[in-house]
Each structure stands twice: as C-alpha cells, then as structure tokens.
Amino acid sequence: MTRGSKRDLPKTISPPPSPKKAKAEEEEDEECCFSGDPVPADEALRRWPQRYRSKVLQAKCHYKQAIVDGIVYNLNDDVYIQAEDGKPNYIGKIVEFFETIKNEFYFTAQWFFRPEDTMIKNKSDLIHKKRVFFSEAKDDNLLDSIIQKVKIAQLSSDFEPAVKEKLISSSDLYCDMGYSEQFFTFKRINAGVSKVSVKASSPVSREIDVVSKVHEKPIKVQEASMKVLDLYSGCGAMSTGLCLGAQLSGQRLVNRWAVDINIHACESLRKNHPETKVRNEAAEDFLCLLKEWKKLCIEFGVLGSKQNEDESSEVISSECDEDESNCNKSSVSRGEFEVQRLLNICYGDPNKVQKPGLYFQVRWKGYGPSDDTWEPIDGLGNCKERIKEFVSSGYKSMILPLPGDVDLICGGPPCQGVSGFNRFRNRVDPLEDEKNKQLIVYMDIVEYLRPRHILMENVVDLVKLAGGALACYAIARLVSSNYQARLGIMAAGSYGVPQCRMRIFLWGADIGEASLSEVLPQFPLPTHKVDGEGITPNEFKEIIVGRDNELPCNLERSNFLGDAISDLPEVTNYEDRDAREYGTVPCTDYQKLIRLGKQDLFCFENAVKNCSQKKMLYDHIPLKLNDDDYTRVCLIPKKKGANFRDMPGVLVGKNKKVEWDPSVPREYLPSGNPVVPDYAMTFKGGRSKKPFARLAMDEIVSTVVARAQPHNRAMLHPKQDRVLTIRENARLQGFPDCYKLYGPVKERYTQVGNAVAFSVSIAMGYTLGKAIEGVDSSEPLKLPFKFPDCLGQLSTLNKKKLERSI
Numbered sequence: 001m002t003r004g005s006k007r008d009l010p011k012t013i014s015p016p017p018s019p020k021k022a023k024a025e026e027e028e029d030e031e032c033c034f035s036g037d038p039v040p041a042d043e044a045l046r047r048w049p050q051r052y053r054s055k056v057l058q059a060k061c062h063y064k065q066a067i068v069d070g071i072v073y074n075l076n077d078d079v080y081i082q083a084e085d086g087k088p089n090y091i092g093k094i095v096e097f098f099e100t101i102k103n104e105f106y107f108t109a110q111w112f113f114r115p116e117d118t119m120i121k122n123k124s125d126l127i128h129k130k131r132v133f134f135s136e137a138k139d140d141n142l143l144d145s146i147i148q149k150v151k152i153a154q155l156s157s158d159f160e161p162a163v164k165e166k167l168i169s170s171s172d173l174y175c176d177m178g179y180s181e182q183f184f185t186f187k188r189i190n191a192g193v194s195k196v197s198v199k200a201s202s203p204v205s206r207e208i209d210v211v212s213k214v215h216e217k218p219i220k221v222q223e224a225s226m227k228v229l230d231l232y233s234g235c236g237a238m239s240t241g242l243c244l245g246a247q248l249s250g251q252r253l254v255n256r257w258a259v260d261i262n263i264h265a266c267e268s269l270r271k272n273h274p275e276t277k278v279r280n281e282a283a284e285d286f287l288c289l290l291k292e293w294k295k296l297c298i299e300f301g302v303l304g305s306k307q308n309e310d311e312s313s314e315v316i317s318s319e320c321d322e323d324e325s326n327c328n329k330s331s332v333s334r335g336e337f338e339v340q341r342l343l344n345i346c347y348g349d350p351n352k353v354q355k356p357g358l359y360f361q362v363r364w365k366g367y368g369p370s371d372d373t374w375e376p377i378d379g380l381g382n383c384k385e386r387i388k389e390f391v392s393s394g395y396k397s398m399i400l401p402l403p404g405d406v407d408l409i410c411g412g413p414p415c416q417g418v419s420g421f422n423r424f425r426n427r428v429d430p431l432e433d434e435k436n437k438q439l440i441v442y443m444d445i446v447e448y449l450r451p452r453h454i455l456m457e458n459v460v461d462l463v464k465l466a467g468g469a470l471a472c473y474a475i476a477r478l479v480s481s482n483y484q485a486r487l488g489i490m491a492a493g494s495y496g497v498p499q500c501r502m503r504i505f506l507w508g509a510d511i512g513e514a515s516l517s518e519v520l521p522q523f524p525l526p527t528h529k530v531d532g533e534g535i536t537p538n539e540f541k542e543i544i545v546g547r548d549n550e551l552p553c554n555l556e557r558s559n560f561l562g563d564a565i566s567d568l569p570e571v572t573n574y575e576d577r578d579a580r581e582y583g584t585v586p587c588t589d590y591q592k593l594i595r596l597g598k599q600d601l602f603c604f605e606n607a608v609k610n611c612s613q614k615k616m617l618y619d620h621i622p623l624k625l626n627d628d629d630y631t632r633v634c635l636i637p638k639k640k641g642a643n644f645r646d647m648p649g650v651l652v653g654k655n656k657k658v659e660w661d662p663s664v665p666r667e668y669l670p671s672g673n674p675v676v677p678d679y680a681m682t683f684k685g686g687r688s689k690k691p692f693a694r695l696a697m698d699e700i701v702s703t704v705v706a707r708a709q710p711h712n713r714a715m716l717h718p719k720q721d722r723v724l725t726i727r728e729n730a731r732l733q734g735f736p737d738c739y740k741l742y743g744p745v746k747e748r749y750t751q752v753g754n755a756v757a758f759s760v761s762i763a764m765g766y767t768l769g770k771a772i773e774g775v776d777s778s779e780p781l782k783l784p785f786k787f788p789d790c791l792g793q794l795s796t797l798n799k800k801k802l803e804r805s806i
Contacts, residue, residue: 031070032144034063034097034105051098057106057140063097066107068146080147081109088114089147091132091173097143105143111135112152112175115476119184119487122469123476130168133179134189157188157511177484177511183543184487186479187520188511226253226772229401229451231283231411231442233258235741236269236276237733237755238410238457244601244758244794245765248785251772253408253765257401259286264743265751272739277399281346283413284441289347290448292358293400300388302395303402339383340365342390343372345399350374360390406449408768412457412756413438415470430466431473439470443477446508452518453771454478454508455764457756460489462504463540471540474506483508484520489544492757493530496787497734498559499701500530501757502544505764509771521771522779524763527786529555530700545780556786559590561718562697564731567591571620573630573722579616593788594731598738600795618740619726619748623708628669633710634721635675636692643693643714644680657686683712690714695724704729706753708746726752734758734787759787 038061045052051059066073073094080089092109099105112132115124153171155164168174178189230239239255246253258278260266266280279286297303344361351374358377380387416435430436446454463471471487478485485508492501509518526546567587586592597615636642645652649664658681667675680691693714695701708723710716715723726748734757741748767781785793
C-alpha cells in the first residue's frame with residue numbers, strides 16, 4: 001500500500017505493511033512482471049483517467065494480466081495480499097494493473113473485509129467463518145505483494161439454499177454483502193433496482209376485524225401495505241411517528257401489534273390506537289406464544305404442515321395479555337362447566353400457580369365476564385371444537401403474527417445494564433448482564449418472524465460500554481440472519497423539537513430472494529441547528545447523522561422551549577385536572593400545529609367518528625413536589641440560569657465548585673431538613689448546575705427524562721414554581737396534544753421520557769417509505785418537510801382522503 005492512500009481504508013482495518021521495494025527494470029524477474037500488450041492508450045485513459053494525472057503514482061501504461069511467482073493473474077481476480085508478520089493476509093480484488101513513469105509495477109486492490117475487520121469486531125463469531133464483505137475501499141500495492149489466488153464464491157440472493165451450500169463448501173470464502181464504514185453499513189451488493197410496486201407481505205389474504213374498545217364490536221379497516229409490530233412499545237410514539245412519516249412519503253403503515261410489559265403504557269397505546277392489538281406481557285413470553293400459536297394454526301389446518309419443519313419446542317414462562325384478560329378475576333368453583341367461548345390466549349402462568357404453559361381465557365356458559373378464568377390447554381381436552389373456532393377466527397383476524405406476516409418490527413429493547421447510573425455495570429461482557437438480555441430477545445423475535453424491515457432505537461450508551469459490544473452484537477445478529485444493517489446516531493433537536501436527545505438507531509432490511517430483497521432505508525438529514533450534548537466514543541463519532549455532511553441542508557434555527565410551551569395555561573404545583581380547556585391561543589406555529597386533533601392527524605375510522613369538536617388540553621399536570629422540595633423551588637429566582645447555587649449560604653469557588661459560605665448560618669426547613677440539601681452540594685463533585693435548575697424559554701432542553709424530580713436535572717419551569725408538566729414534556733418530545741396518556745402521574749412522565757421523539761420517528765417513517773418505494777440512496781436523504789410543519793401536511797392529506805371517501 002502506498003503512503004497517502006491509507007485514508008481510503010476504514011479505520012476498523014489496519015493498513016497493510018510497506019511493500020517490498022520494487023525491482024529496477026534492468027533487474028526485472030519473470031516471476032513478477034506484466035504479461036501481454038499494454039492496454040491501448042485511449043482505452044486506458046477512459047477507464048483510469050485520474051491515474052494519468054496523479055502526482056503520486058502516475059501511470060505510464062496499463063495491463064490486463066500479470067505474472068507473480070509463475071502464476072498468471074488477471075483483472076478481477078481475487079487474491080491474498082501480504083500483511084504484517086503474524087497477521088492474516090489481506091484479501092482484495094485486482095481492479096487495475098499499471099506501470100508507473102518510474103517503471104514500477106503496481107496493482108490496485110479493492111478490499112474484502114473479514115467480519116473482525118468491520119465494526120462487528122469481537123462478535124464476529126456469530127458470522128460464518130468463510131464469509132467476507134466487499135467494500136468500496138481501494139489501495140495501490142506493489143505487484144510482488146500478491147501472495148496467491150483465493151476462490152471467493154459470489155452468492156446471489158436468488159440462489160437456492162442447496163446451491164449456496166455447495167458453492168460455499170467448494171470455495172475458500174464467500175461474499176453476499178458489501179460493507180461500508182459510513183454508518184457501519186452492511187448492504188446487498190448491486191442493490192438499487194427500483195421496485196415497480198409494493199409487495200403484499202402476508203402469505204395468505206385475510207380480512208382484518210379490529211375490535212374497538214369504545215364500540216366493543218369489529219371495525220373494518222383496509223389492510224395496510226405494511227403491518228407493524230411495535231416491541232417494547234411504551235405508549236406508541238415510535239410506531240405512531242413511523243406511520244405518519246410513511247404516509248408523508250405516499251406509503252401506508254398500520255401498527256397492527258404492540259407489546260410492552262408496562263400496563264399503563266399499554267393502556268395509553270390502546271386508547272390512542274384502538275386499531276392495534278396491544279399485549280401487556282414480557283417480550284420473551286410473547287415469543288413463546290408466537291411459537292405456540294403457529295403450532296396451533298398447523299394443528300387445526302389453517303397452515304400447511306411443512307411450515308412446522310425444524311420448529312423449536314422450547315418454551316419459557318409468560319404473563320397473560322391484559323387486554324380483555326381479567327387476570328385478577330376470581331375463578332368459579334370447580335366442577336363440570338360448559339365452555340361458551342374462548343376469549344383470549346397467553347403463554348405463561350396467569351393464575352400465579354407456578355404452572356407455566358399455554359392458557360386460554362374462558363367465558364363459561366351461564367356466567368358473566370366477572371367469572372372469566374384462564375385455563376391451561378391440557379384442561380380443555382373436551383373442547384377441541386371451541387379451540388378450533390378460536391384458532392380459525394384468530395388466524396383470520398391476525399390476533400397474532402406468524403412468520404412472514406410482519407413488515408416492520410420497531411422498538412427499543414431496554415438495556416438498563418449500560419446506564420451510567422448503574423454502578424454495577426458489566427464493563428467486560430455486558431451481554432452477560434441480565435439487565436441487557438432484552439436485546440437478545442429482540443433479535444430472537446426478529447429472527448423468528450422475519451420482517452421485511454426492522455428499526456431498533458436505544459441510548460447512545462449502547463456504543464460507549466465495552467467498545468460498543470452491544471451495538472456490535474445487534475448488527476452481527478442481523479447480518480448473520482441475512483439482514484442488511486445500518487447504524488446511526490441522531491439528535492432529536494436536529495429534527496425540530498426543543499431538546500438535544502441523542503439516540504442510536506439501527507435499520508435492518510431483509511435480503512430475501514432477489515425479487516423480494518428489500519432496500520435498506522437511509523437516515524434523514526437534519527433540518528434544524530442544535531448544539532449537541534453528550535460524549536460519543538471517537539470510533540462512533542462518524543455515525544452521527546449530519547456530522548460534517550457536505551450536502552446542503554438549509555438548517556432552521558432550533559425550536560426553543562418557549563416556542564413549544566409558552567401558550568399553555570399557568571398551573572401550580574398542586575394542579576390535578578387531567579383534562580381542561582386551553583383558555584389560551586397559540587403563540588407560535590409550533591403551538592398551533594401541535595394542537596391539531598386526532599381527526600386531523602390520524603386516518604383510522606373511529607379516530608374521526610369519536611372525536612369531540614371541542615379540543616381539550618390533557619395531561620397538563622406537574623409532579624406534585626413534597627413540601628421541602630416545593631419550598632426550595634420557590635427560593636430559586638425566576639431568571640435564566642438560576643439553580644441551587646442561588647440559595648442562601650452557597651458560594652462558588654474559583655474552580656466553579658460550590659462550597660459553604662462560612663459567614664451565613666445554614667438554614668433549615670420546618671421539617672428539620674436543610675434548605676440546601678447535601679446531595680446538591682456534592683453532585684458531580686460540586687460542579688453541576690443542574691440541581692433545582694430553572695429552564696429558559698429561549699433555550700433548548702438537554703433531554704426529557706422519565707423521572708420528574710428536580711434533584712439532579714434542570715426541569716423547573718422558567719416562570720412558575722414547579723417542574724414541567726407531563727404535557728410540557730410531551731411537547732418537547734413532539735407529541736400532538738391529542739395524544740392523551742393514561743396511568744398515575746409518575747407513570748405518564750415515564751412514558752413520555754422513554755418515548756422516541758415524534759420529530760425523529762416521523763422523519764424515519766419517511767425514509768422507510770422511500771425505501772419501500774425503491775429509492776436506494778448511498779447518502780442520507782433530505783426531508784421535504786420540517787417538524788412540526790409536517791403535522792399540517794398530514795392534516796391536509798387526511799382532509800383530502802376524507803373528502804374522497806365522502
């Protein structure tokens with residue numbers, strides 16, 4: 001490799017050593033020389049124009065063949081190239097033979113990457129040992145650094161499995177995907193053929209009956225071109241935004257299924273999206289249920305038996321679905337009872353009797369809903385007809401997805417084991433930490449259901465701990481399952497909300513057969529200026545979307561806190577009204593658009609039918625502070641930058657570290673606790689300004705968090721003595737005001753804090769829609785809208801749809 005060409009190699013691969021010195025022409029050995037006539041000058045200039053203008057290695061002429069150590073090599077041969085002592089030889093494709101004006105013999109190699117040379121690194125054991133990835137990286141090398149030929153099978157996605165296996169076994173290596181350092185992208189080779197039409201995803205056409213909790217009867221919904229499963233769904237911000245963004249691209253997504261272990265988050269999602277089948281259970285239990293559901297569908301004849309080949313019989317305990325489940329209802333006394341009908345299904349231990357298994361929720365003949373019970377399938381041996389009726393009906397209405405039914409799986413598996421607040425993190429192998437096991441479950445569900453696309457979201461700590469081991473694992477799992485993958489870091493504020501909020505996103509797209517191979521979605525370019533916060537390891541800085549991007553973005557200024565919340569009516573620390581009239585008018589475009597109603601933004605049928613014409617303000621409630629904290633908050637001046645340092649008795653030293661003022665006696669509250677708590681003085685070594693800090697209307701917020709306590713976060717209202725309300729936090733996340741939340745106040749804060757910002761999920765939905773359309777871009781896409789203007793565009797689209805339907 002020549003000096004000056006190292007920049008072409010990804011940083012994840014070590015540069016090859018300095019090559020052997022070239023032999024002078026008069027000493028040229030037949031063992032290392034070019035063969036045949038030079039390429040005609042006009043052809044050479046057309047194919048390699050830069051080579052004849054280069055100041056480093058200017059070519060005198062080109063060749064199509066060379067001889068090294070008695071072996072003939074041709075253009076496009078795959079070869080091993082000399083590496084440092086003790087390291088495996090490099091692998092490259094010969095794309096150029098040339099003699100320099102100094103009579104040196106060179107060739108250009110386009111590199112193949114072993115898994116361990118990519119960002120997968122220490123998770124390369126998940127990848128087939130013969131698999132390599134082609135790249136766009138090229139380097140010039142002296143001819144005598146060629147070691148030998150290597151047989152690399154080029155696999156196409158339309159090859160039959162038996163053909164692939166034969167090619168792999170008869171070759172030294174195989175390649176079916178390319179690798180690029182840009183966003184650590186693994187992508188099908190020669191991708192980019194536009195699709196003519198959107199494919200139907202389900203192997204069987206089924207009419208969907210969506211049960212509305214309002215009407216308690218089926219609502220006919222047009223089957224979407226793409227069906228979404230939202231794992232670890234929370235209150236549904238990610239899937240909702242994706243559906244809205246796809247709509248802006250001309251595609252239609254529907255969130256058909258959602259799973260979360262938090263009952264209150266499930267209630268919020270269910271109430272806002274009655275068209276979605278929401279399951280309140282652990283993800284690993286949901287996976288077991290999916291496997292058992294497929295077996296039932298096969299047993300009762302709705303699926304072909306061949307689909308059950310190699311099906312795993314492994315099961316894990318589960319919790320029941322809280323939707324219609326009545327899990328806490330008492331059982332009727334035992335005896336002979338007649339089953340009227342089966343209402344629901346779960347896999348686990350809904351009766352809490354330490355007997356996990358497959359259960360049905362039973363409505364008994366002659367009894368009402370309060371007497372519904374969960375019964376194990378083994379106890380329903382005389383009810384085969386009822387089970388068959390339930391399975392047939394459930395299959396038709398798609399109460400659970402089968403492999404091939406899901407078009408997109410989205411979600412953010414919780415990885416509490418990577419949190420900086422966890423003092424006991426496993427810094428060596430975080431996958432061994434039980435708190436990070438949900439990442440494995442997420443990938444297991446992806447591997448089982450085989451969706452067309454996946455989108456995973458998580459905290460940036462995923463790439464900070466153990467050299468990014470968890471992120472490496474996630475990509476390795478996708479690639480090993482023949483998914484394309486792309487990793488990026490996005491700041492929510494860069495897309496229009498008044499907070500920074502850095503998060504990591506992972507796209508996946510199924511390679512599938514050639515005719516079914518999916519386009520890997522790109523990331524959207526930023527639309528707004530924002531000052532980032534947080535530390536990203538140098539190795540991962542280049543995956544920050546928009547960082548040093550040369551594409552023109554015409555960035556808008558950041559939306560500030562005041563742009564989002566200044567219109568909201570004043571409330572006190574003791575406000576407890578869940579719903580109220582606004583009593584104010586919007587002051588900014590952000591406020592005007594965020595107030596749009598469900599009938600404006602969502603096009604499912606009952607969203608229009610059941611919306612009140614009078615818009616109400618929901619969730620404008622603050623966490624009620626205790627008497628001590630409320631007194632402290634009242635002592636914080638209502639000025640920009642005010643915090644606990646403005647309390648009596650606190651000084652700031654020259655090193656910006658707080659210390660006690662010896663001239664002021666320490667003050668105490670009526671409770672006997674000090675006015676200035678010790679934890680505020682010691683937080684972050686006494687250098688933090690966050691405890692009891694007021695926010696500013698003309699600034700952005702760092703990150704909306706799940707806990708509303710002001711002890712170590714800036715979250716006090718700029719002008720009122722309280723923390724920001726649930727609704728104010730929701731606006732910082734881009735939630736439309738019509739998106740009402742449910743559960744205790746603390747739970748609603750958690751739902752908002754854990755959500756993906758709407759500005760980001762809408763933008764990602766748009767890029768997904770363009771991928772479905774067949775747009776295969778090598779660079780991040782420029783959005784044709786900005787947040788929250790896109791909400792107004794959605795309103796216009798839905799009005800037109802409604803007019804056409806009428």
